[in-house]
Amino acid sequence: xxxxxxxxxxxxxxxxxxxxxxFGQGPLASVVQVVGVSARTLGxxxxxxxxxxxxxxxxxxxxxxxxxxVFVELIGGADGSAKDAVEAALMAGKHVVxxxxxxxxxxxxxxATLAAKHGSEIRYEAAVAGGIPVIKAxxxxxxxxxxxxxxxxxxxxxxxILTEMDESGRSFAEVxxxxxxxxxxxxxxxxxxxxxxxxxxxxxxxxxxxxxPPDFSSLRLEGIEAIEPIDLESAKFLGRRVKLLxxxxxxxxxxxxxxxxxxxxxxxxxxxxxxALNAVVIDADPVGRLSLVGxxxxxxPTASAVAGDLIDLSHQDTRPVFSGPGQANSRFLPxxxxxxxSKFYVRLRVADRAGTIAKxxxxxAKHLVSIESFLxxxxxxAARVPIVLTTQPMAEGDLFKAMAExxxxxxxxxxxxxxxxxx
Amino acid sequence: xxxxxxxxxxxxxxxxxxxxxxFGQGPLASVVQVVGVSARTLGxxxxxxxxxxxxxxxxxxxxxxxxxxVFVELIGGADGSAKDAVEAALMAGKHVVxxxxxxxxxxxxxxATLAAKHGSEIRYEAAVAGGIPVIKAxxxxxxxxxxxxxxxxxxxxxxxILTEMDESGRSFAEVxxxxxxxxxxxxxxxxxxxxxxxxxxxxxxxxxxxxxPPDFSSLRLEGIEAIEPIDLESAKFLGRRVKLLxxxxxxxxxxxxxxxxxxxxxxxxxxxxxxALNAVVIDADPVGRLSLVGxxxxxxPTASAVAGDLIDLSHQDTRPVFSGPGQANSRFLPxxxxxxxSKFYVRLRVADRAGTIAKxxxxxAKHLVSIESFLxxxxxxAARVPIVLTTQPMAEGDLFKAMAExxxxxxxxxxxxxxxxxx
Numbered sequence: 001x002x003x004x005x006x007x008x009x010x011x012x013x014x015x016x017x018x019x020x021x022x023f024g025q026g027p028l029a030s031v032v033q034v035v036g037v038s039a040r041t042l043g044x045x046x047x048x049x050x051x052x053x054x055x056x057x058x059x060x061x062x063x064x065x066x067x068x069x070v071f072v073e074l075i076g077g078a079d080g081s082a083k084d085a086v087e088a089a090l091m092a093g094k095h096v097v098x099x100x101x102x103x104x105x106x107x108x109x110x111x112a113t114l115a116a117k118h119g120s121e122i123r124y125e126a127a128v129a130g131g132i133p134v135i136k137a138x139x140x141x142x143x144x145x146x147x148x149x150x151x152x153x154x155x156x157x158x159x160x161i162l163t164e165m166d167e168s169g170r171s172f173a174e175v176x177x178x179x180x181x182x183x184x185x186x187x188x189x190x191x192x193x194x195x196x197x198x199x200x201x202x203x204x205x206x207x208x209x210x211x212x213p214p215d216f217s218s219l220r221l222e223g224i225e226a227i228e229p230i231d232l233e234s235a236k237f238l239g240r241r242v243k244l245l246x247x248x249x250x251x252x253x254x255x256x257x258x259x260x261x262x263x264x265x266x267x268x269x270x271x272x273x274x275x276a277l278n279a280v281v282i283d284a285d286p287v288g289r290l291s292l293v294g295x296x297x298x299x300x301p302t303a304s305a306v307a308g309d310l311i312d313l314s315h316q317d318t319r320p321v322f323s324g325p326g327q328a329n330s331r332f333l334p335x336x337x338x339x340x341x342s343k344f345y346v347r348l349r350v351a352d353r354a355g356t357i358a359k360x361x362x363x364x365a366k367h368l369v370s371i372e373s374f375l376x377x378x379x380x381x382a383a384r385v386p387i388v389l390t391t392q393p394m395a396e397g398d399l400f401k402a403m404a405e406x407x408x409x410x411x412x413x414x415x416x417x418x419x420x421x422x423x
Numbered sequence: 424x425x426x427x428x429x430x431x432x433x434x435x436x437x438x439x440x441x442x443x444x445x446f447g448q449g450p451l452a453s454v455v456q457v458v459g460v461s462a463r464t465l466g467x468x469x470x471x472x473x474x475x476x477x478x479x480x481x482x483x484x485x486x487x488x489x490x491x492x493v494f495v496e497l498i499g500g501a502d503g504s505a506k507d508a509v510e511a512a513l514m515a516g517k518h519v520v521x522x523x524x525x526x527x528x529x530x531x532x533x534x535a536t537l538a539a540k541h542g543s544e545i546r547y548e549a550a551v552a553g554g555i556p557v558i559k560a561x562x563x564x565x566x567x568x569x570x571x572x573x574x575x576x577x578x579x580x581x582x583x584i585l586t587e588m589d590e591s592g593r594s595f596a597e598v599x600x601x602x603x604x605x606x607x608x609x610x611x612x613x614x615x616x617x618x619x620x621x622x623x624x625x626x627x628x629x630x631x632x633x634x635x636p637p638d639f640s641s642l643r644l645e646g647i648e649a650i651e652p653i654d655l656e657s658a659k660f661l662g663r664r665v666k667l668l669x670x671x672x673x674x675x676x677x678x679x680x681x682x683x684x685x686x687x688x689x690x691x692x693x694x695x696x697x698x699a700l701n702a703v704v705i706d707a708d709p710v711g712r713l714s715l716v717g718x719x720x721x722x723x724p725t726a727s728a729v730a731g732d733l734i735d736l737s738h739q740d741t742r743p744v745f746s747g748p749g750q751a752n753s754r755f756l757p758x759x760x761x762x763x764x765s766k767f768y769v770r771l772r773v774a775d776r777a778g779t780i781a782k783x784x785x786x787x788a789k790h791l792v793s794i795e796s797f798l799x800x801x802x803x804x805a806a807r808v809p810i811v812l813t814t815q816p817m818a819e820g821d822l823f824k825a826m827a828e829x830x831x832x833x834x835x836x837x838x839x840x841x842x843x844x845x846x
Contacts, residue, residue: 017709021567021709026568026569027566027567028566028567125564131709131710131711131713132713133559133560133563133564133713136556136559136563136564137556137559137564140556140559140563140731140734140735141548141556141559141560141728141731142556142727143450143730143731143734143735144444144449144450144451144726144727144730144733145449145727146449267695269716272690272695284727285723286440286444286554286722286723286724286726286727287554287717287718287723287727287728288554288717288718288721288723288724289718290554290555290556290715290716290717291715291716291717292713292714292715292716293692293713293714293715293716294710294711294713294714295710295711295712295713298711299709300708300709300710300711301710301711303567304565304567304568304707304709304710305564305710307566308563308564308566308567310567311563311566311567312563312566
C-alpha cells in the first residue's frame with residue numbers, strides 16, 4: 001500500500017466532506033495526502049482548515065501538477081473545466097476519481113480511451129447512487145454473472161418529490177417549490193425532474209453491466225413533471241407506487257435503456273424506497289436478484305464513495321475503466337417510443353356527458369386494448385371526469401394508436417397520460 | 424491478470440455451480456483453470472463433465488498439490504477435513520476461497536495468522552449472505568467509514584419458516600417439516616433454527632466492520648423454536664414483523680453481538696424481506712444507512728460469490744484477511760443476558776380467572792415496567808388466555824426481574840416469551 005498524493009478540484013459540500021475524511025482519524029487519512037486544492041472562490045468560509053494546502057486557481061494546472069498521483073474531480077458538469085481538467089490529468093498519467101455522471105455519460109468513451117492510452121485509471125463510484133457501492137458490486141462482486149437487467153431509483157430529488165406528493169396530496173409545482181426551499185432541488189430543477197440526471201447514471205451502470213462505453217443518446221427519457229396527485233392516489237388504489245424508474249435490460253440481442261415514471265407492484269424491492277433515497281436492483285445469472293438501497297447524494301455518502309475509490313487505488317488494484325460482468329461492447333437499442341411491451345396505466349380526463357364511457361371503451365376495444373381495471377372517479381368539476389385504467393400486457397405502439405384515436409374525440413379534456421406497470 | 428489454477432474440494436450443488444461457471448462462456452472461464460477436484464464420493468451422477476480433471480480422494484492432498492494456485496473449500500463444517508485442507512493450503516502458500524462460515528467463526532484468528540505467515544490470502548464472500556457481495560461492500564466500498572452497526576437476516580431457513588408461519592398461521596413444527604420436505608431445511612435443522620448459523624455469519628461481518636478476528640463466543644444466541652403463530656399475528660397487529668435479527672453494534676467502547684427474534688417496525692428495511700432471502704443493513708459514518716437484499720444460499724448465488732473472489736484474486740488485489748473499515752482489534756462484549764436496552768414485546772399465557780389482569784399489571788407496575796400497548800386475546804381454551812404487551816424502552820434486566828416474579832404467580836400457564844423491538 002502506498003501513500004497517494006491527491007489534488008482535489010471543487011470544494012462544495014462533497015469536497016469538504018472528503019477533506020474532513022482525509023484530515024480525520026479514519027482509514028482515508030492513512031493512505032492519502034492532500035497536496036493541492038482548487039475551487040471557484042478562495043474567499044468562502046470553510047469548516048476545514050485548508051491554509052496549508054497549495055491553492056490552484058485553475059483546476060487544469062492542479063490536474064497536471066507533478067506533485068499529485070490522483071486528481072479528484074468534484075467540479076461537475078459534462079463540459080467546461082471539469083472535462084478540461086480530467087483530460088489534462090489523464091494525459092499527464094494521473095489517475096482520476098470523479099463524482100461526475102454528466103461527464104462520463106457524455107464523454108465516457110473518449111475518456112476511457114485516453115485513460116487506456118496513458119496507463120491511467122478513472123474511478124467513479126460516487127457518480128452513481130452516491131454512497132451505495134453499486135459500481136463495485138456490479139464490476140467486482142458480480143463479475144462472474146450474466147446481467148439481465150439493472151434498474152433503480154437514481155435521482156433523490158425526483159423520489160423526494162414523488163414521495164411528498166404521495167403523502168401530502170400536493171401538486172408537483174407545490175412540492176418542487178418546497179424541495180427548492182429545503183435544498184433538495186436546484187434553482188433550475190430541469191436536470192433532475194426531466195429524468196436526465198437519472199439517465200446519466202443509468203448509462204454508466206448499463207455500460208458496466210452489459211459492456212461499455214455509456215450510450216446516453218440511446219436512452220428513452222421521461223420526467224415526472226406530468227405526474228399529478230391523482231396518479232399517485234390511483235396507483236395506491238391499485239396496490240402500487242409510482243417511481244421514476246431507470247432501467248436497462250436485455251431485449252433479444254439489444255439493451256433497452258429508459259427512465260420513466262413507472263407503477264411498481266408493492267412487493268417490488270423499490271416500491272417502498274421513499275424520500276431522497278436511491279435504490280438499485282440487479283437481475284443476474286447465477287446470483288438472482290440483488291437490491292441495494294442507500295443515500296444517493298449528499299456530502300457524507302458521496303465523500304464515502306470517493307474515499308473508497310481512493311483507498312482502492314492505494315491498493316494498486318487497477319482495472320480498465322468500464323470493465324465488468326459485460327463481456328463485449330453491447331448494442332444499445334436506440335430510443336424508440338412504442339417498442340415496450342407491458343401492462344400500462346392510463347389516465348384520462350373526459351367531459352361529464354352521457355355516453356362518454358361507452359365511447360372510450362368502444363375505442364379501446366376496437367384497438368384490442370384489453371382492460372385489466374377501470375376506475376371512473378367522481379367529477380372534479382362540471383366539465384372534467386377523471387378515469388384511470390390499467391391494461392393487460394400489450395405493445396405500447398398499439399396503445400399509442402388507441403390513444404391517438406381517443407384524443408380526436410371531442411369528449412377528451414386533455415391528452416392521456418401513460419405509464420408502464422412493473423412487478 | 425493471470426490465469427489461476429484452482430482445485431475444488433466439495434462437489435455438492437455449490438461446487439457443481441462453480442464448475443458450470445468455470446467451464447462456461449462467462450468471465451470466470453477466462454481467468455481460472457480447474458486442475459483438480461475432490462469430493463466424498465466419485466460415483467454420484469453429476470451434470471458437469473469432470474472426467475478430464477485430476478481426482479483427489481483426500482482434499483488435503485489437493486490443497487497441497489503443486490499444480491494449484493488457489494484452493495476452493497466447499498466441504499463445510501468447522502473442523503475435520505475442511506479445516507485440515509485449508510490449513511494445508513495456507514501452509515503451502517496457496518490462496519484459499521471458502522464458503523465456510525462455521526470454519527471462519529471458529530478458527531478465523533488462527534487461519535488469518537497462518538495466512539499472513541505464508542503470504543496467502545483467504546477470501547470468503549460466499550460465507551456470509553450467499554450472493555450478496557456484503558464482504559466486498561464493507562471491506563472496500565465502505566473502507567473509509569466508521570461503522571456503527573451491522574445487522575441482518577442471515578439465515579434463509581429461519582426466514583422461510585417465519586414467513587410461512589406468518590402467512591399460513593401454521594406452527595413452527597409444521598412449517599419446519601414442510602421446509603425439510605422442500606429442501607429448505609436440513610434433516611437436523613438445529614444449526615439453522617438455533618440461530619448458530621446466523622451467528623457464525625454475524626461474527627464474520629462483525630470482525631470486518633469493527634476490526635477482527637471473529638469472536639463467536641461473545642455472541643448472544645436465541646433461535647426461533649419458541650415462536651408461535653400468535654407472536655407473528657400480534658406483531659402484525661402492532662404494525663411490525665418478527666425476524667431472526669443478527670446484529671452487531673457499538674455500545675460505548677464495546678461491540679455487542681446478538682442473534683435473536685426481533686419485532687421490526689414496518690418501515691425497517693428488513694421488515695418485508697420474506698422467504699429464503701437474506702438482507703444486511705449497515706449503519707456507518709459518513710455513508711448513512713445502506714441495505715442489501717438478495718439470495719443468501721443456493722448453488723447459483725453461492726457460486727457467484729466464490730467466482731467473484733476468484734476473479735478478484737486473478738487481478739492480484741490482495742488484502743489482509745480481516746482488513747476492512749474497522750481500524751483496530753475491537754472489544755466484543757461477552758454475551759450478557761439482560762444488558763440490552765430496548766422496547767420489548769412480552770407474550771404471556773394466563774389462567775382465565777377473575778383478577779388475573781390486575782395481578783399482572785400490579786406486578787409490572789411494581790417493577791416500573793411502563794406499558795406501551797396491552798392486548799388480551801380471547802381465551803384459547805378454558806384454561807388459557809393469551810396476553811401480549813409491549814413496553815417503553817427499558818433495561819432488559821429489569822424486565823427479567825418482573826418476569827421472574829410473574830412466573831411465581833399461580834395464574835401463569837407457561838413461561839413468558841420476550842423479544843426486543845427495533846425500528
